[in-house]
Amino acid sequence: MTEAELIDVAREAVVVTLVVSAPSLLTALAVGLLISIFQTLTQIQEQTLTFVPKLMLVFASLVLFLPFILGQLTEFWKHTMDRVISGGG
Template identity: 60%
Template sequence: MNIDVVIDIARETLLVIIKTSAPMLLVSLIVGLIISIFQTITSIQEQTLTFVPKLLAIFLVIMLTGSWVFKTIVDFTYELFSNFGTYIK
């Protein structure tokens, strides 16, 4: 296994990580921004106010995209293990 193969595997791994975590991170960012705007408008300075809505939104996104995330990770792992013979040359 040469350095190009290692770099390709690392690049694919990072792309899978970014692709599978993006829905949860984007929803958390959007909910946090909406709550921050609401806090600014109403002058409520409670730090724990964003926790519960973010948590609920992330759970909802996990319920909606969980099968796709799991399938993406399983496909990547299957591809990685099925090419194991070529990696050890």
Template identity: 50%
Template sequence: MTESEAIDIVRDALFTTIIISLPLLLIALVVGLAISLFQALTQLQEQTLTFVPKILIMFTAMVFLLPFMNSHLKTFTEGIMDKIIAIGTGPDGDGG
């Protein structure tokens, strides 16, 4: 494995991590902003008011986003496995 192949694997891993986590992070951002706006307008500064709705919405979003996350992670894992097999067989295909 060359240095450029290793860098490609790390880049793909980081990109996959961003793609998988971005929808949940954006949902958390929107929910947090909505709750903060509600607290500012009503002047309620209760800690559970921010924690409980955000946890419930994040859990629900995760349930709905699991197929999307799973497909991206599966594609990435299959690509890594293919690269491992290619390294194991060598350039001439004789297995070592």
């Protein structure tokens, strides 16, 4: 593989990493925002209140999006191995 092909594979790896991590990160962001709004409205400032719901919903999103995540990773792996075996392109 040439240097340009390696850079292209690295770029694809970064994109796949962002796409695969997006569901759990967006879930954590949304849950954190909703709990922060709830805490602001009720003036409850308990730090542990955010931990359990966020943990449970992020885990649930991982379970829900697992087929998508595995599909993306498998497709990236196949594409990368095809490039290595065929010698590029």
